[in-house]
Amino acid sequence: MNYISIQDIDDINAWIEAAKAIKSNPLGDVELGKHKTLGLLFFNSSLRTRLSTQKAALNLGMNPIVMNVSGDAWGIEFGDGTVMNGNTAEHIKEAAAVVSQYCDIIAVRAFPTLTDKAKDESEQVLNAFAKYASVPIVNMESATGHPLQGLTDALTISEYTTKPRPKVVLSWAPHVKALPHAVGNSFVEAMQKMDVEFVIANPEGYNLNPEITKDTPIYHNQAEAFIGADFVYTKNWSSYEDYGQIKNTDPNWMITNEKLGHAKFMHCLPVRRNVVVEDAVLDSDASLVIQQANNRTYAAQLVLKKILEDLQ
Amino acid sequence: MNYISIQDIDDINAWIEAAKAIKSNPLGDVELGKHKTLGLLFFNSSLRTRLSTQKAALNLGMNPIVMNVSGDAWGIEFGDGTVMNGNTAEHIKEAAAVVSQYCDIIAVRAFPTLTDKAKDESEQVLNAFAKYASVPIVNMESATGHPLQGLTDALTISEYTTKPRPKVVLSWAPHVKALPHAVGNSFVEAMQKMDVEFVIANPEGYNLNPEITKDTPIYHNQAEAFIGADFVYTKNWSSYEDYGQIKNTDPNWMITNEKLGHAKFMHCLPVRRNVVVEDAVLDSDASLVIQQANNRTYAAQLVLKKILEDLQ
Amino acid sequence: MNYISIQDIDDINAWIEAAKAIKSNPLGDVELGKHKTLGLLFFNSSLRTRLSTQKAALNLGMNPIVMNVSGDAWGIEFGDGTVMNGNTAEHIKEAAAVVSQYCDIIAVRAFPTLTDKAKDESEQVLNAFAKYASVPIVNMESATGHPLQGLTDALTISEYTTKPRPKVVLSWAPHVKALPHAVGNSFVEAMQKMDVEFVIANPEGYNLNPEITKDTPIYHNQAEAFIGADFVYTKNWSSYEDYGQIKNTDPNWMITNEKLGHAKFMHCLPVRRNVVVEDAVLDSDASLVIQQANNRTYAAQLVLKKILEDLQ
Known part of the structure; x- marks a missing residue:
């Protein structure tokens, strides 16, 4: 189960009730994520999402691992068949598959170019993770959705x-x-x-x-x-x-x-x-x-909880 | 309870004895901070403070979340009434209140300008956190104190x-x-x-x-x-x-x-x-x-312990 | 016990069998590293090493603390007897000894210059940590070895x-x-x-x-x-x-x-x-x-496990 867009919510009223239940007892599922790792990959800046998603993971007993992709690693290539003799050092096919070896869930933030409409609407980064990762993907704000x-x-x-x-x-x-x-x-x-x-x-x-x-x-x-x-x-x-x-x-x-x-x-x-x-x-x-801002924690916690339950 | 300045120490000899007791048994309060989060916000570089404060939090069973504000997020506005059409993207009123939603204690490092004495002495960043956050604040070195x-x-x-x-x-x-x-x-x-x-x-x-x-x-x-x-x-x-x-x-x-x-x-x-x-x-x-440098851990641990006890 | 080079492996076949045993039961030693801290110091970019070494530490119950030395702190001096009136703000003698106060094991990544062969072959950074740290050192890729x-x-x-x-x-x-x-x-x-x-x-x-x-x-x-x-x-x-x-x-x-x-x-x-x-x-x-890439976790976990057992 991925959480890529609002369209992944089957019944929004049921989800809202579930989020309220989590909010009234945030540590109720603290054993659910034990020994599970959430990788948070940031291609762009973040404050609320960065902190609330980590907090949600901690409430579920998960271990969050944060990575600023550009600053901590290097440029990622998304093109198919590219001769990689330029500025990108690793292809998303490898990067997504590799991160999947270390994380039980991968959350990704990647903003649009705002210059290339077709590229942004293709959701290049997020969809590449969804395609090449072997674990569930959570959208922490992509080109066209949050x-x-x-x-x-x-x-x-x-x-x-x-x-x-x-x-x-x-x-x-x-x-x-x-x-x-x-x-x-x-x-x-x-x-x-x-x-x-x-x-x-x-x-x-x-x-x-x-x-x-x-x-x-x-x-x-x-x-x-x-x-x-x-x-x-x-x-x-x-x-x-x-x-x-x-x-x-x-x-x-x-x-x-x-x-x-x-x-x-x-x-x-x-x-x-x-x-x-x-x-x-x-x-x-x-x-x-x-x-x-406070509810960001419980929305993220609900999504992670659903994915963790789905993994079992 | 905040820890903003040395003047927040009521009885330094008692605090020293308490720190020595922690040092002789660093894991004695490892349940005290369970499921509590310490947010460490760095507006400036740090090595000892970064590591020792995390270590202190871990010794108390807390979850530390580290954020380099400038690199990981964006410019913060501190002025009252500012029309924010410049380089700052978020006002401290929101930033401090928001971080308070995710962290039980917020620790802040923010150096002086060394060019604007009045601004530095007003302790703009630290005092704004103390004013607008809804959780305790710890000074990890501010404009005028460490x-x-x-x-x-x-x-x-x-x-x-x-x-x-x-x-x-x-x-x-x-x-x-x-x-x-x-x-x-x-x-x-x-x-x-x-x-x-x-x-x-x-x-x-x-x-x-x-x-x-x-x-x-x-x-x-x-x-x-x-x-x-x-x-x-x-x-x-x-x-x-x-x-x-x-x-x-x-x-x-x-x-x-x-x-x-x-x-x-x-x-x-x-x-x-x-x-x-x-x-x-x-x-x-x-x-x-x-x-x-070693004692940095125990000083921080004493401060966090006192705040955690005060939160109970 | 340090893990600096392949020459630190006494019996590679025994190590391989031990790594396979870990891989078949990654959480088998999750109590071994409890309340122990692994400091991961990056002088250079990293993706696999960054994530897999954290994952290995978590599998052993350790607390990983990650630091990008250049971005999070400041320039480190390695020369003996240097008058430090230039761009470096802290000597490795202090930095290594200080980090040893907060971390039970220190892992270091430091790439070569590729311009100064003698300097690179002296493994200046890694060897300085091995010399001045008071805790075990793990090589997360140095000038001449990975x-x-x-x-x-x-x-x-x-x-x-x-x-x-x-x-x-x-x-x-x-x-x-x-x-x-x-x-x-x-x-x-x-x-x-x-x-x-x-x-x-x-x-x-x-x-x-x-x-x-x-x-x-x-x-x-x-x-x-x-x-x-x-x-x-x-x-x-x-x-x-x-x-x-x-x-x-x-x-x-x-x-x-x-x-x-x-x-x-x-x-x-x-x-x-x-x-x-x-x-x-x-x-x-x-x-x-x-x-x-998947095996990176188990190689790191074996090395950390051996060091933790050696510390006991």
């Missing part, structure tokens, strides 16, 4: 909703750098599986991949989208259509307390204050960002 | 003294780089709490912060200060008055066997041989530097 | 041979970068201890150190060497005679299925595909490279 975050967010909404079918808005917000679509994509997929009223707000030219958004309503007027919102999940992403470009930095899309109304504010973090969202929101009780 | 080292040094002097009230000299020595005042400051504060005759020797223009040295005698004549010394603790620091500047590189301040007489030599390490101290000293039985 | 790899390779040949005295060929292959002699040297030394027919194939000007190859036959004609081969172990190295130089990049030395015949293919990895060996070999059942 399913540990998406599961976390579903859990958090389930915990904090005060009504059976809350209205959830995913709102784009401005940023100074070109950012990936991974968090947005996985949040969309998670919300499509939940019993919520879900809409997206983003400027024109910023629609996410239509194969992911499907028939989810997309508003280009933020105020209109926010009417009656119970949760506003905010995230910047670069243009998908004009791939990886920054087309808009309009500060009017920044989230403010005034815009939020009674809605709860969510963000995956890290967040740039007073660019994506004003201080007043993050410093208020409307913000759930720290609670989300 | 209290794990200071406690180590007090323990070492207590172990090696042959008289009730030894004479201890803190002597400046030359160096090629501008170094922080942290080790010097914490050693001064530790000695002021102990029953020793304590004096400082440094060139003119190199007095440490007078709010720390208080009424400790300061000699600008090294030979005079060394008369009757039982312990000579050596450390370079840059000028405090002319903040962060190198005003003096006089090799006559280097420590030699001849100067030491019967005194023991101490240094926190790393030490530049034949610049700070001649080979003959370090290679002789007068040197306690390796014993000090 | 004995954990050599032991792994001996184990793998023993597992896969179908005859009492197989023919083993060590063949040089082309590469774009100047590579060390360490793997080649340790493989030669391991084969000289085993009951195999062992020959070396390399271009003229590429003979390894004659003090290591001794009376092992060296062919400059690859095809001739390969006649009747059961195992072809391939590795690039730079010239030893014209030290560290690339004298030959002849693609005719690349390993192909046609050249291999019925022989098994071995390589320590990482390997550059279609430069050192063609895809067809690595993707065939003739390749043992993944099995070799």
Whole structure:
């Protein structure tokens, strides 16, 4: 069993209940992962994912081994048939098979190029691990998805909703750098599986991949989208259509307390204050960002638990 | 309970006795930290602190998680109200609160700028963690203090003294780089709490912060200060008055066997041989530097033990 | 007991049998290393060694502590009597003695310069640790040897041979970068201890150190060497005679299925595909490279086990 995308969740409500059970008793399965090793391979920077996934592994009694692939090792080659006389020193066929000899589960973080759409959508790194590793793979944020975050967010909404079918808005917000679509994509997929009223707000030219958004309503007027919102999940992403470009930095899309109304504010973090969202929101009780970060542990722990049970 | 400065030690003699008890039975509390996580966050390089603090955590049964903040994650913002459209990607308010979700204790290393005295004295990084984290904070060397080292040094002097009230000299020595005042400051504060005759020797223009040295005698004549010394603790620091500047590189301040007489030599390490101290000293039985390094484990273990007991 | 070179193996057949016993029951000694710490110090990049040595330590119940010396700490000085007013901040005399305070065993990786033959052959880093550390040292690849790899390779040949005295060929292959002699040297030394027919194939000007190859036959004609081969172990190295130089990049030395015949293919990895060996070999059942990588764990575990038993 791999955990590659939100689509690997068969029944999101059952998973949410299972995550809540873990959260109420984090050490309940501390024998399950005994003498099992989780390899955490980072091709990119990480804070929450790095710490929460290790914490989840420790709660299951596993031994985490962390590796910064670029810094600790060398360039990895992904091309088929390449004559490797350039900068890459090891092919993913060997690297994935080799790491599988030492780790019972491999978790991988690998961001997109944001310049080569086809390459990013092929999920070259993650899929190569899934193909060539002989052990289960967990996605710690790939080119197009961040399913540990998406599961976390579903859990958090389930915990904090005060009504059976809350209205959830995913709102784009401005940023100074070109950012990936991974968090947005996985949040969309998670919300499509939940019993919520879900809409997206983003400027024109910023629609996410239509194969992911499907028939989810997309508003280009933020105020209109926010009417009656119970949760506003905010995230910047670069243009998908004009791939990886920054087309808009309009500060009017920044989230403010005034815009939020009674809605709860969510963000995956890290967040740039007073660019994506004003201080007043993050410093208020409307913000759930720290609670989300806490839930990262239990989402990861659920995924690892399911894989460990599947290995038995 | 935080461990931020030597001033957090209520009774240094009691702490020294407790550290000696740990040293005589390092695994005596191996159940105390079971399933507890120590996050070690390094904004700067470290060898002794990195290894000894992990070792201390392991002796208490804790799980250490190490993170090089700059290399593994991204730039952290400390300013209030900043519009974060520059190089920092996450505010300390979030970072500290988030790490608190995964770690039961957070240990932080963050060196001074040595260019901005006010910023350094505000202990921006450490104090921000103390303010925004929801778990105890341990100082692994901050802008102005290194209290794990200071406690180590007090323990070492207590172990090696042959008289009730030894004479201890803190002597400046030359160096090629501008170094922080942290080790010097914490050693001064530790000695002021102990029953020793304590004096400082440094060139003119190199007095440490007078709010720390208080009424400790300061000699600008090294030979005079060394008369009757039982312990000579050596450390370079840059000028405090002319903040962060190198005003003096006089090799006559280097420590030699001849100067030491019967005194023991101490240094926190790393030490530049034949610049700070001649080979003959370090290679002789007068040197306690390796014993000090060993005591780093027990000082850290005492601090972690006290915090763990306080958490219960 | 240190493990510095293949020459530290007293009886290679007994060691191979012991490694096989560990492989059949990897957790059989999980209490042996309880509360013992293995320090892994990397002066250079590592993937297999980094992961497999940690895995071996975990199988023995040890706590591994990993440190990238250059990135996590600072430059280490190795010269005797140096006035340390340059780029190095700590002398190996202190560094090795200090790390010995925190770790029960120290494993070190330090590559050669490939520019200074005398310095490389003095094994400056490894020998300094062996001299100044007060705990056992394990070589995780040094300037002139990689004995954990050599032991792994001996184990793998023993597992896969179908005859009492197989023919083993060590063949040089082309590469774009100047590579060390360490793997080649340790493989030669391991084969000289085993009951195999062992020959070396390399271009003229590429003979390894004659003090290591001794009376092992060296062919400059690859095809001739390969006649009747059961195992072809391939590795690039730079010239030893014209030290560290690339004298030959002849693609005719690349390993192909046609050249291999019925022989098994071995390589320590990482390997550059279609430069050192063609895809067809690595993707065939003739390749043992993944099995070799797996055996890295058991070779390391045997070495650590022997050292732990010796410490008792």
